Amino acid sequence: MKKIRKIQKKHSKVKQTQHRKLQLNKGCSRTPLFKHHKPNQKPIFDVNLVVINKQTVTIQASVQLHKRALRAVLLAPMHFFDANPTGRILNRFSKDADEVDVFLPQRIDGILQILSTVIISLVSAAVVIPWILIGVVPVLIAFAVLKNIFNASTRQMKRLSNVANSPLFAHLNTTTQGLSTIEAYQERNSFTEKSEKLIDVTTTTTLLYDTCMRCIGLWLDLITSIIVVVTAAVLVSTKGSVNPALAALALTLCLKVVGLMRETVRMMNEVEAKFTSVERLNHYIENIDVEPSSFQCNPNDQWPNKGDIKFSNVEMTYRESLAPVLKNISFDIQPQQKVGVVGRTGAGKSSLITALYRLVELRNGHINIDGINISLIPLNVLRSRLSTIPQDPVMFSGTLRYNLDPFDNYTDDDLWNSLEKAHIKKKILQLDKGLQLLIEENGDNFSVGERQLLCLARAILRKRKILILDEATASVDTDTDSLIQKTIKEAFSNCTVLTIAHRLKTVMNSDLLIIMENGNIIETGKPEDLLAVSSSHLNGMLTAETSISHA
Ligand SMILES: Nc1ncnc2c1ncn2[C@@H]1O[C@H](COP(=O)(O)OP(=O)(O)OP(=O)(O)O)[C@@H](O)[C@H]1O
CATH class of the missing domain: 1.20.5 (Single alpha-helices involved in coiled-coils or other helix-helix interfaces)
Structure with a gap:
């Protein structure tokens, strides 16, 4: 018990x-006046709610910035990508976007909280000892002057640090992409050394920025200490005339408020420096040229229903400062004609496609498809009505189905049919997963030739009136090349096909041959007509090709 x-x-x-x-x-x-995120606490004044709602203001702002910068880059013309390495673009969308997403909202929130504390403390102090406000003015002036002195340098240091990241990102990007080549040429050491040098440059600029921040911190601390010492000295010297309780309150407030003001100035400086990231993203939004969106003619859904292509005095240059790569080119391709374009490397063959897709606007002349000048129609319409198999076949990470038919417009049977016509069905069947087969980034789990065949399957599926093949079979063996040419002849019998090729054999069955050199057309006609003339360029090229293959 x-x-x-x-x-x-x-x-x-x-x-x-x-x-x-x-x-x-x-x-x-x-x-407490301020909430410190403890559950069940009901604060009188919740800074997060009253002063700023991070979710709705800062995050929304960064989302908008990101969206608009991304849109600007996506709609940028080709010359932007020629002038800006991938690393530079990556830097904006990783490091700068991270500062805007994470650092700035946190710091701005912090500044607002501290500022509110300073204001409330000053008001309470002024109620008890009004003359304290006289002392606040010089303190504010001192901090403002210091902030202005350091602002320019910290911002500049931060800009330097931001810029220094781009070459490092670009180098890491090229290294990961060319890893096998680096290993094959045993260039691992030189690449590692370059990485280290670039990391050194990046960390040096970051160190400079950090040093600048420390320096401003030191000066702020010094001013704070001087103010506290002066207040204490004044209170001690006026011993007896000031109520000891008020003197203690003045000293405590001085310590707290001045300390908080110092912290605010430091944080404001840091925020202003980091705002260079906003400036950099904004630069993309405001300064990247956008591909032309205005149009004077909107062709019907069936356009082009014949496939007639007419180049008239076309002159094109990749940049204003560069020489033209297409010089006064004129030719006419009849509907359903199979046209082969040949010429030496750099002759301007791929530039014909660039001009057709309006990746670069013409300097002179015009291109008509089915009688419509393509410079007058919306870019998305033009590009969606042509099919191409580029030199570098493009695959996206995702399923095979997604790669062939991203908008889910076709049945599985259609897809298998196109794979069969492109002579890749057998390979896909061997891999077991069928249309759900996962394609790795850049299509790395397929050879270049196989990727070209998948692109051909994609083109067969879309059934456009105009098909452009840019060295589409350059990476497949001669037997498969012949098979593909046969497929193209059958599947695209009622389409206009423009084939750019290095191997003359690939285009010898064309209805029309265009031979290019140095941005000009030097010969054009039916292959048999050109072969009949012994002094023709085609005969010369054939002789050169045969002698190389026999050598
Ligand atoms: N983005 C670019 N910026 C500047 N010049 C370019 C660009 N692309 C190509 N050129 C230049 O334009 C010229 C024609 O290039 P193009 O790619 O059309 O030749 P090509 O006949 O297709 O060569 P290849 O058979 O090697 O693909 C070349 O001198 C090349 O240096």
Whole structure:
């Protein structure tokens, strides 16, 4: 019985202490002015809610910035990508976007919280000792001057640090892409050395920025200490004339408020420096030229239904400062004609496609498809009505189905049919997963030739009136090349096909041959007509090709 009573007593004692602790906590939760994210606490003044709602303001702002910068890059013309390496673009969308997404909202929130504390503390102090406000003015001036002195340099250091990241990103990008080549040529050491040098440059600029921030911190601390010392000295020297309680309050407030003001200035400086990331993203939004979106003619859904292509005095240059790569080119391709374009490397064959897709606007002349000048129609319409198999076949990470038919417009049977016509069905069947087969980034789990065949399957599926093949079979063996040419002849019998090829054999069955050199057309006609003339360029090229293959 005694034992039970002892336990009961102990239990009630524990309960009492718990109750007292609870009361104490309740008391505490009433006193603080600011919420520190403890559950069940009901603060009088919730800075997060009252001053700023991070979710709706800062995050929304960064989302908008990101969206608009991304849109600007996606709609940028070709020359933007020629002038800006991938690393530079990656830097904006990784490092700069991270500062805008994470750092700035946190810091701005912090500044607002501290500023509110400073204002409330100053108001409470002014109520008790009004003359304290006289002392605040020089303090504010001192901090403002210091902030201005350091602002320019910290911002510049931050800009330097941001810029220094781009070459590092570009180098890492090229290294990962060319890893096998680096290993094959045993260039691992030189690449590692270059990485280290670039990391050194990046960290040096970051160190400069950090040093600048430390320096401003040091000066702010110095001013704070001077102010506290001066206040203490004044209070001591006026001993007896100031109420000791008020003197203690003045000193405490001085320590707290000046300390907080110092912290605000430091953080504001940091935020202003990091705002260079916003500036850099904004630069993309405001300064990247956008591909022309205005149009004077919107062709019907069936356009082009014949496939007639007419180049008239076309002159094109990749940049204003560069020489033209297409010089006064004129030719006419009849509907359903199979045209072969040949010429030496750099002759301007691929530039014909660039001009057809309006990746670069013409300097002179015009191109008509089915009688419509393509410079007058919307870019998305033009590009969606042509089919191409480029030199570098493009595959996206995702399923095979997604790669062939991203908008889910065709049935599985259609897809298998096109794979069969492109002579790749057998290979896909061997891999077991069928249309759900996963394609790795850049189509790395397929050879270049296989990727070209998958692109051919994609083109067969879309059934456009105009098909452009840019060295589409350059990476497949001669037997498969012949098979593909046969397929193209059958599957695209009622389409216009423009084939750019290095191997003359690939285009010898064309209806028309265009031979290019140095941006000009040097010969054009039916292959048999050109072969009949012994001095023709085609005969010369054939002789050169045969002698190389026999060598
Ligand atoms: N993006 C570019 N910026 C500047 N010049 C370019 C660009 N692309 C190509 N050129 C230049 O334009 C000329 C024609 O290039 P194009 O790619 O059309 O030749 P090509 O006949 O297709 O060569 P290849 O058979 O090697 O693919 C070349 O001198 C090349 O240096």
